Amino acid sequence: MVRPTAVIGLGRSGISAARLLHAQGHTVWLLEQRRTPRLHSKAAALRQEGLHVQLDCSPAHLEPLNPQAVVLSPGVCWTDPVLVQLRRRGVPVYGETELAWQTMTSAPWIGITGTNGKTTITTMLGHLLQQAGRDAPVCGNSGAAATELALECHRGRRPDWVVAELSSFQIEASPTMAPRIGIWSTLTPDHLDRHGSFADYAAIKAALVTRSAVPVLNGDDPRIWRRRACWPTARWITCRDGAALQPHRHAALSVEGGMVTAPSGPLFSADVLSLPGQHNRVNMLLATAAALEAGLDPGQIAAGLRSFPGVPHRLETVACHQGVTYINDSKATNYDASRTALEALEAPLVLLAGGRVKQGDVHVWLEGVAAKAAAVICYGEAGDAFTTQVQQACPHVVCQRLPGLREAVPRSHALALDRGATTVLLSPACASFDQYPDFEARGEHFRALVQAMAMAQ
Structure with missing residues (x-):
């Protein structure tokens, strides 16, 4: 019996890896840890292409398959004990990019x-x-x-x-x-x-x-x-x-x-x-x-x-409304990236920051906030911690806590007009996963909120 090649992860990378292996003549099993109605539909379509798909599967399910090789999507941890053991036994385990x-x-x-x-x-x-x-x-x-x-x-x-x-x-x-x-x-x-x-x-x-x-x-x-x-x-x-x-x-x-x-x-x-x-x-x-x-x-x-236009979600100007420029820097998912955005812009500005905190040096970011921000709106999971940190390190900066971008965008406009700021910057210094599937979705939501506000006023 031909031993299959296993691919872990039913995202874009995993699916494309499985299709490539199938085109090369491999018997392919796609394993996915989650189970949702959308994934069920996706799995059914892939089975029509000749791929084997199994949902609700962790790397532990590889043992019964006895795969000849295992290909990982980027989100799958390289040091998972099952994968480490497979490598020790001589089974090729590598990423989709490899x-x-x-x-x-x-x-x-x-x-x-x-x-x-x-x-x-x-x-x-x-x-x-x-x-x-x-x-x-x-x-x-x-x-x-x-x-x-x-x-x-x-x-x-x-x-x-x-x-x-x-x-x-x-x-x-x-x-x-x-x-x-x-x-x-x-x-x-x-x-x-x-x-x-x-x-x-x-x-x-x-x-x-x-x-x-x-x-x-x-x-x-x-x-x-x-x-x-x-x-x-x-x-x-x-x-x-x-x-x-x-x-x-x-x-x-x-x-x-x-x-x-x-x-x-x-x-x-x-x-x-x-x-x-x-x-x-x-x-x-x-x-x-x-x-x-x-x-x-x-x-x-x-x-x-x-002719280079720049990158979406990275210091991207999305609108100018009543003299205030709105900049989408949703890709700033850590302190250093947000600090870089602050350094690139003129003071004073209103900063929107929050999401799911990553490890890193918050003091570097706070120095940038102190130098450039007239006001900061903190939201999401990081909202309480960010509010405390900004208030302690930057007492001259107005700092407010709000649930999310839906509330933060209109408030940021009022703060910008009140504080004489010509820029509102979304540069979260955090991952997006508390409220969004990825930083792109966060940036698109910000863009939509800004455009809706501009049309309404």
């Missing part, structure tokens, strides 16, 4: 990781390559699931580049993935509940860069720069004068005299990118360094940067 990597061997990959910034860099780099005429699809943690693209390649597509945003979850379950170019944007504590310690989290990120042929690294991030001895041939970028990285490393790119500058000389004006904030200059330099490695010339890159 399956895509093994399938798309003919195309060079650019892998982008980092605590913050990776979505913007991935989207920006995909835009640069595509605007220059390259077939460079974006996949992974943003864009299509990696195995969706791999299925297209199985059917004959041959992209020039694969631009993959890679989370720590995807990297740890992709032990052989070795991109042509590996970008590491930032490193701050995140996902410690999953990885156990900051050292383990950092080691996962570093592993991707170590396996990359050409590392492209942020020399302005002290935690990444501290590891510079690990990558003697890396391309480093800095928003400071390139000499700031001396004598340890030459900067592949820097900003000098308002120009993006390579060792050979100036390339183009640093103002070609319209997105606000120093962090976006870092993102621009990392994407530019990778684009140069991929064969684009400075003129193509500058043209692509001028």
Whole structure:
């Protein structure tokens, strides 16, 4: 009897992995821990495609299947005891992104990781390559699931580049993935509940860069720069004068005299990118360094940067109403990302923050609140804790507690007019899972509330 390949997780990544394996001739079992009416309908449709689907199944149900291999969706914990035991017995266990990597061997990959910034860099780099005429699809943690693209390649597509945003979850379950170019944007504590310690989290990120042929690294991030001895041939970028990285490393790119500058000389004006904030200059330099490695010339890159529209839910302007600009930064799911958004904008502003708290350094975030916010509205699970913390650390800032965005949006407008603030910023500093399925749904709800308020007044 042919042993099946098991796929855990009935989300987009798991389904696309199962379809790819089925197209490759495998007998596939899809296992899902939840059981809902929507999942029942989805399972029925997948069975019509020839896949075996079983709901209400944990990894413990793998034993009776005796699978020849197990493929994990990104949300499945790599260190689950059953999966650890299977690996010890020699059963291949790996992530959906690793399956895509093994399938798309003919195309060079650019892998982008980092605590913050990776979505913007991935989207920006995909835009640069595509605007220059390259077939460079974006996949992974943003864009299509990696195995969706791999299925297209199985059917004959041959992209020039694969631009993959890679989370720590995807990297740890992709032990052989070795991109042509590996970008590491930032490193701050995140996902410690999953990885156990900051050292383990950092080691996962570093592993991707170590396996990359050409590392492209942020020399302005002290935690990444501290590891510079690990990558003697890396391309480093800095928003400071390139000499700031001396004598340890030459900067592949820097900003000098308002120009993006390579060792050979100036390339183009640093103002070609319209997105606000120093962090976006870092993102621009990392994407530019990778684009140069991929064969684009400075003129193509500058043209692509001028036309880059930005990323939804990341410092995205959604409306301007009665002199107040509303900005959706729902993707700021941790303290550092929210602090970065605060640094990018002018004071005074009204901040909307809340959701499900992650581990991290709240003091860094509170410093940003103190510097930029005239008022803060705290909501969701974090509402009480945030209110107490803001009131203690920022006594000059008006702080109010409300249940959710439905109440917070109209109140934020009144506070902005009262406090002379020209910006209302949704930058939650939290995960969305207390009230929303993901940060996208949170951002879309914010957009809808703002637009409805503007139409009603």
